[in-house]
Amino acid sequence: MNFIETRGNDGQRPPKFTFSQAILSPMSSFGGLYSPESLPDLGLPFLQAHIQSDYQTLATAILDAFEVDIDPDVIAQAVGRYNDFDEPTNPVPVVKLYDDLYVSELFHGPTRAFKDMALQPFGQVLSAVAEQRQEKFLILAATSGDTGPAALETFKARSHVQVACLYPDGGTSDVQRLQMVTEAADNLKVIGIKGDFDDAQTALKKLLTSDTFRQTLEDQDIYLSAANSVNFGRIIFQTIYHLYSYLALVRQNAITMGEKVYLNVPSGNFGNALGGYYAYKMGLPVEQIHIASNQNNVLTRFIETGCYDLRNRDVIPTTSPAMDILKSSNIERILFDLFGPERTRELMEQLDREDHYQLSDAELAQVQAIFAADYCSDSEGKAYIKQAFEQKGYLMCPHTATCLKPYQTQRQDPSLVTIAYSTAEWTKFSTIIAEALTGEHYQHDVDALKAVSELSGAAISSQISRLFELPVTQKTIIDKAEIEPTILAFLKGQ
Numbered sequence: 001m002n003f004i005e006t007r008g009n010d011g012q013r014p015p016k017f018t019f020s021q022a023i024l025s026p027m028s029s030f031g032g033l034y035s036p037e038s039l040p041d042l043g044l045p046f047l048q049a050h051i052q053s054d055y056q057t058l059a060t061a062i063l064d065a066f067e068v069d070i071d072p073d074v075i076a077q078a079v080g081r082y083n084d085f086d087e088p089t090n091p092v093p094v095v096k097l098y099d100d101l102y103v104s105e106l107f108h109g110p111t112r113a114f115k116d117m118a119l120q121p122f123g124q125v126l127s128a129v130a131e132q133r134q135e136k137f138l139i140l141a142a143t144s145g146d147t148g149p150a151a152l153e154t155f156k157a158r159s160h161v162q163v164a165c166l167y168p169d170g171g172t173s174d175v176q177r178l179q180m181v182t183e184a185a186d187n188l189k190v191i192g193i194k195g196d197f198d199d200a201q202t203a204l205k206k207l208l209t210s211d212t213f214r215q216t217l218e219d220q221d222i223y224l225s226a227a228n229s230v231n232f233g234r235i236i237f238q239t240i241y242h243l244y245s246y247l248a249l250v251r252q253n254a255i256t257m258g259e260k261v262y263l264n265v266p267s268g269n270f271g272n273a274l275g276g277y278y279a280y281k282m283g284l285p286v287e288q289i290h291i292a293s294n295q296n297n298v299l300t301r302f303i304e305t306g307c308y309d310l311r312n313r314d315v316i317p318t319t320s321p322a323m324d325i326l327k328s329s330n331i332e333r334i335l336f337d338l339f340g341p342e343r344t345r346e347l348m349e350q351l352d353r354e355d356h357y358q359l360s361d362a363e364l365a366q367v368q369a370i371f372a373a374d375y376c377s378d379s380e381g382k383a384y385i386k387q388a389f390e391q392k393g394y395l396m397c398p399h400t401a402t403c404l405k406p407y408q409t410q411r412q413d414p415s416l417v418t419i420a421y422s423t424a425e426w427t428k429f430s431t432i433i434a435e436a437l438t439g440e441h442y443q444h445d446v447d448a449l450k451a452v453s454e455l456s457g458a459a460i461s462s463q464i465s466r467l468f469e470l471p472v473t474q475k476t477i478i479d480k481a482e483i484e485p486t487i488l489a490f491l492k493g494q
C-alpha cells in the first residue's frame with residue numbers, strides 16, 4: 001500500500017511513499033501529512049472470518065490487509081508487545097455499563113493510558129526499521145502527561161533510537177511525572193521545562209523545523225523523527241481496536257453480526273476518532289461516530305457548523321488535560337479523504353493564515369453524515385463519574401466521562417448500542433476522581449489513590465503503586481533556552 005500527501009505534491013518529493021518511509025519522516029509537501037492511497041475492504045466477510053480471533057491474530061490480519069512493507073517477523077514482534085498488557089489475548093476488555101452502552105477499555109498497557117495501544121507496537125516497528133537501514137534516530141516528544149510515559153516505555157533500551165522527552169515541570173500529575181523521571185535507560189533523556197505545555201510544544205516544533213539543528217544531528221549520522229499522532233505508524237494501530245471491540249460485542253451477544261453501532265470517542269488530536277473513521281470506511285457497520293470534547297470545544301463547533309474557528313481562543317485548562325487541544329492535527333486526514341488534496345491545502349492554509357475556515361453546506365453535510373459531537377464541562381464530567389460509580393460501581397477517568405454527554409444528546413436511533421472508548425485508568429487522574437466521588441480536594445496523588453481505593457475497593461495497579469518506590473533518575477530541569485544544548489550533550493553521551 002502506498003501513502004500520498006494530504007496537501008498534494010510539491011514536485012520535489014516522490015509522489016508516493018511506502019509505509020516505512022511515511023513513518024520515518026512523517027511530514028509531507030506543503031506541511032501536509034501522509035494518508036493511505038486506498039483502504040482495504042474489511043467488511044462482513046473479514047469480520048465473520050475473525051469472529052473468534054484473539055487481538056494479536058486480528059491485528060496481524062489487518063496489517064496484512066494494509067500490505068505494509070514491514071517484515072512478518074517484525075510485525076510479529078510488534079503485535080507481541082500486547083503480551084505486556086493485563087490479558088495478552090484480550091488486551092482491550094469491552095465491558096457493559098448500561099444496556100446500550102459498552103466501554104472499550106484501552107488502558108490496560110504498561111503506562112495505563114490508551115497511548116500504549118499504538119506506541120507499544122509502533123516503537124518496535126520504528127526501531128526495527130531503523131536497525132535494518134542502519135540509521136540512528138532521535139525521537140522528540142513533548143508531553144502534557146500521557147504521550148511522554150508511553151513513548152519512553154516503548155523505546156527504552158531499543159537499539160538505533162534515542163528519545164528526548166520534554167515536559168512542563170509542575171504541569172503534570174505526580175503519577176505522570178514519576179512515570180517519566182524514574183525511567184533509567186541510557187537512550188532516554190527526560191527534560192523538565194520551567195514553563196507550561198505550550199512552551200514545551202513550541203520548543204519541540206522549533207527543533208523539528210530548525211535546519212541548523214537537523215544539520216548538526218546529520219553531521220553525527222542521526223535523523224530526527226517524532227512520535228506524535230500525525231505519524232501514520234500510530235494511526236494504523238488505532239484502527240484495530242475499533243474492529244476488535246465490535247467483534248467483542250457480537251461474541252457477548254450484545255449485537256448481531258452486521259448490526260450498526262455508534263462509536264463514541266473522547267477526542268483531542270483526533271487520532272483515536274480517525275482510527276474509527278477508517279474502520280467505518282473499511283466496512284465496519286457504524287451508524288455514526290460521536291465526538292466528545294471538553295470545554296475546548298473547537299471540534300464540536302466544527303462538526304455542528306462546518307466552521308473550524310481558532311479566533312479569540314486560548315486553551316482552557318480542564319480536568320481532562322489530554323483533550324486540552326484546539327488544533328486537532330488529524331482532522332486534516334478527514335478533509336483529505338472527503339474533499340481531496342487541493343481543497344485540503346486551501347482549507348489548512350487558510351487556517352494557518354486566518355485562524356479559521358468554513359466548509360460549504362454540501363461539504364458540511366458529508367461530515368455530518370458520519371460525525372456528530374457534543375462537549376462536556378468539568379462539572380458535568382464529575383457528575384458522570386459519580387453516577388457511574390454510584391449506579392454501577394464503575395471507576396471512569398475524566399476523559400472517558402466526556403463521552404456520556406454525546407451519548408445522551410446525539411443518538412438518533414435509541415435501539416442501537418454505543419461503544420464508548422475509555423482512554424485512561426482512574427489511577428492516572430486520581431485527584432479528580434477522588435474529588436468527584438467525595439467532594440474533597442486532594443493535593444497529592446498518593447493520598448487520592450488511597451482514598452479512592454478504600455472507598456471503592458479497587459486495587460491500585462502495580463504499574464502505578466511501584467512508581468512511588470522507584471529512585472528518581474532523571475533530574476534535569478532547565479530554562480527553555482537550554483533545551484537545544486541539553487539535547488546535544490545527551491547525544492554526545494554527556
Ligand SMILES: *Cc1c(COP(=O)(O)O)cnc(C)c1O
Nearest residue numbers: 146267268269270271272322423
Ligand atoms: C491522548 C488522549 C486522548 C485524546 O486522544 P486523541 O487521539 O488525541 O484524540 C484522550 N484521553 C486520554 C487519556 C489521552 O491520553
